Amino acid sequence: MSTFNARITMPAEAKAGEIIEIRVLVRHPMDRGGQVDAEGRIVPRKILNRLTVTYAGEPVFRFDMHTGISANPFVSFTTRAVETGDLLFEWREDGGVVFTRTARLVVT
Secondary structure: OOOOEEEEEOOOEEOOOOEEEEEEEEEOOOEOOOOEOOOOOEOOOEOEEEEEEEEOOEEEEEEEOOOOOOOOOEEEEEEEOOOOEEEEEEEEEOOOOEEEEEEEEEEO
């Protein structure tokens, strides 16, 4: 996969202690593999197998994915606004490829 497209939706600002919702949609075929391609080779499995999110240096969300997850997975979770900082989103794909995105949360 040459490009990685993730849409992260969350508030830009929150009050200290407020619970915020974070929604993540990623474009990925989540290919379960095992099929035979036009040249007769078996297509290897290629899925995102884990999403981890850290905020203020602490892990706040982890999602392990398997072949039963549909293409273009969508997840939603909540966390508490504790301090201004970046949320780091990290997706791991079969084969060791890692995709990352960040989103800034300003806490007032």
